[in-house]
Amino acid sequence: MTRARIEATRSSELPNSRLVLQFVYGYNGKDATSQNLFYNAAGQVVYFVAGVGVVYTRRSGQAGSPAVEAGGGHCQHFFLGHTDDVKALAICEAEVDVGGKKYPPRTIVATAQVSSHDEGPYICVWDSRVGSQQGETQLARLDFRKEDRGFSALGFSPDGVFLTAVATDNAHTVYVYDWRRGRMVSSGRGQVGDPPQVYGVEWNPHAGRHPSVPHAFLTFGKKNIKMWGREALPAGGGGPWAPRQLSTGRLDMQNVHSAAW
Numbered sequence: 001m002t003r004a005r006i007e008a009t010r011s012s013e014l015p016n017s018r019l020v021l022q023f024v025y026g027y028n029g030k031d032a033t034s035q036n037l038f039y040n041a042a043g044q045v046v047y048f049v050a051g052v053g054v055v056y057t058r059r060s061g062q063a064g065s066p067a068v069e070a071g072g073g074h075c076q077h078f079f080l081g082h083t084d085d086v087k088a089l090a091i092c093e094a095e096v097d098v099g100g101k102k103y104p105p106r107t108i109v110a111t112a113q114v115s116s117h118d119e120g121p122y123i124c125v126w127d128s129r130v131g132s133q134q135g136e137t138q139l140a141r142l143d144f145r146k147e148d149r150g151f152s153a154l155g156f157s158p159d160g161v162f163l164t165a166v167a168t169d170n171a172h173t174v175y176v177y178d179w180r181r182g183r184m185v186s187s188g189r190g191q192v193g194d195p196p197q198v199y200g201v202e203w204n205p206h207a208g209r210h211p212s213v214p215h216a217f218l219t220f221g222k223k224n225i226k227m228w229g230r231e232a233l234p235a236g237g238g239g240p241w242a243p244r245q246l247s248t249g250r251l252d253m254q255n256v257h258s259a260a261w
Contacts, residue, residue, distance in 0.1 A: 023076055024049045031087075033199035033221070033257075034153035038091040040128045041106040048086040053079030053111050055128050079109075081124045081138050084116040087168075088151045091128075093205075094160035098139050098180055103127065108139065110163055110179070114150035119143070121150045123165060125179055140179050148173065155201040155217060158209055164217055168195040174219060174228065176241055186240035190219050190226070197222045202259045219243070220256035 026049050028036065037047040045056040056076050092108040112123045125140040148167035155164045163179040166172055172190035177183065191197040199221040207215040216229045225246045231239040247253065 021052070021078055021080070023074075024052055024054050024078070028086075033196050034088055035200065036089045038089070038109075039106070040091065040109070041104055042129065044128070046089070046091060046109055046128050048089055048111055051080075051082040051085055051113065053082070053086065053089075053109065053124075053126065053128075055079075079111065079124070079126050079128075079137060081126065081141070082111065082113045083119075084113045085150075086111045086113050088112040088154045088165075090154035090156055090163070092156040092160045093158060094156070096160040096180075103139075108156075108160070110154050110156065112151035112154055112165060114168075115146050115148070120146040121148050121167075123151070123154070123163070123179075125163070140182060142177055142179060142182060144175075149195070152196045152198055152221075153200045153219075155203055157203050157215060157217075158205050158207050162215065164201045164203070166190055166198045166201055166219060170194065172196075172198040172221075174198070174201075174241075174243070186230075188228070188241060188243055190243075191221060191224050193222070197224065199255075199257055200259070202261065204261050206261075215241075217241075218259045218261075220259050222255050223253045225253075225256045225259065 027047060028049055040046050047054050054076055058073055090110045091106055093105055095105050096103045096108055107127055107129050108125060109128045110123055110125045113121055115121045121144050123142040124138055127137040148169050150168045151165050152168050153166040163177045165175045171192055174188050174190040175184060176186040178185055198219050201217055201219050203217040206213045214230055219226050226243040227246055228241040228243050230241050
C-alpha cells in the first residue's frame with residue numbers, strides 16, 4: 001500500500017467559505033434577574049443566548065430568509081450585533097417612528113451586553129421582524145463606560161420615547177436615554193452593593209400616553225424598591241428622574257423579584 005502525498009501551500013488569503021449560524025439551542029434562565037423572553041407582534045418568541053439575539057418561530061423559514069429550518073417547522077433568525085454575552089432584553093410596546101419609518105408595537109427590541117476586553121458594555125436596539133447575519137436590523141447603539149460592566153435590566157417607556165438601563169456597577173446606575181437621539185436624559189444611583197442588587201425595571205404603563213400622567217418607573221431587587229419620577233422644571237418640560245425609596249410599612253423588606261402597576 002502506498003500513501004498519497006498531499007502538497008499544501010500556505011496562503012494569507014481568507015477562505016471563500018464561512019460559517020453560518022443555523023440554530024441556537026438553550027436559554028439563559030440561570031443568571032438573568034429580569035424578564036428576558038417576550039412575544040413580538042408576529043407571535044414569535046424573542047430571547048437571547050450567549051451573545052445572540054434569537055427570534056424563534058414554529059413555521060419554516062421563507063426562501064431567502066436568514067431564518068433556517070431545523071426540522072418540524074421550527075426556525076430561528078438572529079441579531080448578531082453583539083461581541084459578548086447579552087444579559088438583558090426589553091421589547092417596545094408602542095409604535096415608534098425612527099428616521100421617518102414607522103415600527104409597529106412589539107417589533108423593536110433592545111439587548112444589552114457586558115463589557116468586553118476591547119470596549120465597554122453597550123445596548124443595541126433592533127427590529128425583530130427581519131433576521132440578519134451582519135446586524136442590518138440595528139436601529140441604534142448606545143455605548144457606556146467600562147466601569148458600568150454590563151446591565152441587569154432594560155425597559156422602554158410606554159410611548160417608546162425613553163429606554164431605562166440598570167448597570168451592574170456597584171452603584172447599579174440607572175440610566176434613562178432618549179434612545180433614538182442617542183442622548184442620555186438622566187442617571188442616578190439605583191442601589192449600592194455587589195451586583196446584582198437591582199433585578200428589574202417596570203414603567204407606569206400609562207406614562208406619556210396622557211398629559212395628566214407623568215413618566216415614572218419602578219426599580220426593584222435585593223430588599224429594595226424605588227419609584228423614579230421626573231422633576232418638573234420652572235421653564236417647562238421635564239428634568240432628571242429622581243428616586244424615592246418605597247417601604248412595606250411594619251413588615252421587613254424582602255427581595256423583590258417582580259412588580260406591576
